[in-house]
Amino acid sequence: xxxxxELPELQRLIAAGAxxxxxxxxxxxxxxxxxxxxxxxxxSLDADTTAGLDRARAVVVYCHDYL
Amino acid sequence: MPGKADxxxxxxxxxxxxxxxxxxxxxxxxxxxxxxxxxxxxPIAERVAPSPYGFALVTxxxxxxxxxxxxxxxxxxxxxxxxxxxxxxxxxxxxxxxLAADLAQRLTERDLKTAIVTTPExxxxxxxxxxxxxxxxx
Numbered sequence: 001x002x003x004x005x006e007l008p009e010l011q012r013l014i015a016a017g018a019x020x021x022x023x024x025x026x027x028x029x030x031x032x033x034x035x036x037x038x039x040x041x042x043x044s045l046d047a048d049t050t051a052g053l054d055r056a057r058a059v060v061v062y063c064h065d066y067l
Numbered sequence: 068m069p070g071k072a073d074x075x076x077x078x079x080x081x082x083x084x085x086x087x088x089x090x091x092x093x094x095x096x097x098x099x100x101x102x103x104x105x106x107x108x109x110p111i112a113e114r115v116a117p118s119p120y121g122f123a124l125v126t127x128x129x130x131x132x133x134x135x136x137x138x139x140x141x142x143x144x145x146x147x148x149x150x151x152x153x154x155x156x157x158x159x160x161x162x163x164x165x166l167a168a169d170l171a172q173r174l175t176e177r178d179l180k181t182a183i184v185t186t187p188e189x190x191x192x193x194x195x196x197x198x199x200x201x202x203x204x205x
Contacts, residue, residue, distance in 0.1 A: 007073060007074065007077065010074075022071070024071070029083070030083055030084055031083050031084055031085040032071070032075070032081040032082070032083040032084075032085050032086055032164070033071070033081060033082055033083050034071065034074055034079075034081060034082075035080060035081065035082045036082075037082075062070035062071055062074075063070050063071070064070055064071055064072050065070050065071075065072055065073075065187060
């Protein structure tokens with residue numbers, strides 16, 4: 001289930017081992033991204049591109065303006 | 068809730084090719100005169116006179132930017148007029164993660180000396196000057 005979270009919750013989740021996905025285009029990801037985030041651009045988000053994610057751990061997806 | 072922009076706006080670390088480049092948030096100064104909507108213009112003008120910016124910013128009590136009061140406009144207004152009555156509502160702002168070099172270029176192209184930096188929610192971070200931006204990228 002997808003929910004929106006606040007910044008402090010994101011920091012807590014990262015500290016607890018959450019997987020962070022940057023959904024921005026690759027050039028933007030290359031410029032800057034949250035430490036440890038992997039890049040899966042929104043337009044390529046599907047079962048194949050997310051197969052490497054661990055379903056047993058929290059996943060946080062962000063773009064430029066929303067977590 | 069804002070994402071990467073907000074992460075950077077809060078000064079949190081990032082990785083990537085541009086991670087060490089100066090940004091508007093890193094260069095912004097927090098010394099601009101601020102006031103509330105119902106503050107009288109007279110005392111605001113007195114505080115703006117010695118400031119380096121030539122304007123005051125109107126905010127809510129918790130720092131959300133509402134408008135700008137230019138010294139030139141305050142000079143022509145009655146001292147008892149309120150900030151709300153003569154402010155420019157909703158001034159243009161930039162985000163903290165804007166690269167200093169890009170912002171300096173934009174200000175130069177538009178012949179502007181300053182830019183107002185806010186969080187994605189509109190909370191005032193500070194003001195950047197073109198001089199400071201150019202110095203940060205030198």
